[in-house]
Amino acid sequence: MNTKIKELRKQHKISQDELAMAVGVTRQTITSIECEKYTASLVLAYKIARYFNLTIEEVFDFSDID
Amino acid sequence: MENYKKIIQQRLWAMGLFAMSCGSICLVGGASGLFEKYTPEGIFGEFFSGFQVGVILTFILLCVFFLVRYIIALNSEKVLKEMYIKENDERSVKISELTGVRLQKIVCFPLLFSAIIAGYFSAEVFFTLIAVIFFISLVTTARKIYFNKIM
Structure with missing residues (x-):
């Protein structure tokens, strides 16, 4: 699934480690989500979106899903 | 916490x-x-x-x-x-579920215990049980490496 996490991180100038610690996952999980290897759960997607003060739809691209 | x-x-x-x-x-x-x-x-x-x-x-x-x-x-x-x-971590938990790491722990410890007990009576049974533990561990590790790479 396509996400805007990488762009948002760059905008807010935060590292993968900082984001991972804030949302309660490992850095590898953030890397996998950014590389579209892993699809985040609803809870994790919500935590990431809330961290950037955005909605889930603004961070994650659901256009691929029918 | x-x-x-x-x-x-x-x-x-x-x-x-x-x-x-x-x-x-x-x-x-x-x-x-x-x-x-x-x-x-x-x-x-x-x-x-x-x-x-x-x-x-x-x-x-x-x-x-x-x-x-x-x-x-x-x-x-x-x-x-x-x-x-x-x-x-949800990704690690998912990888563990897919690779059966918990099952490996549940199965291998009693097998190891059984192997030690069996060793007092039969060398064949002992080596068979050790081979089973080795094979289960090998398969689990290989699957873990694979899923870590694709996920």
Whole structure:
């Protein structure tokens, strides 16, 4: 699934480690989500979106899903 | 995090008790000559007693490692949080579910225990059980590496 996490991180100038610690996952999980290897759960997607003060739809691209 | 702290304290006690039990078995068995009395004779007997001591010592060393790790975590909030995240990371949990790491632990420990008991009676059964443990561990590790790469 396509996400805007990488762009948002760059905008807010935060590292993968900082984001991972804030949302309660490992850095590898953030890397996998950014590389579209892993699809985040609803809870994790919500935590990431809330961290950037955005909605889930603004961070994650659901256009691929029918 | 308070609940996790309690879990770590419980694990600390369990590890301590397990390490002490292993140490006691090693001391009592070694000092009383019980191990030597029932150990099969010949080359297999030597290999088997060495294997037995090796397994017990490995368990003790692992316990000491985890004990130190848990004590450090209980004294530092940052380390505790890192440990909590590492254990409860959703991707790692999913990989563990897919590879059957929990099942491996549930199956391999009783098999290892059975192998040690069987070693007193039959070399064939002992080596078969060890081969099964080795194969299960190998498959689980290979699957873990694979899923870590694709996920």
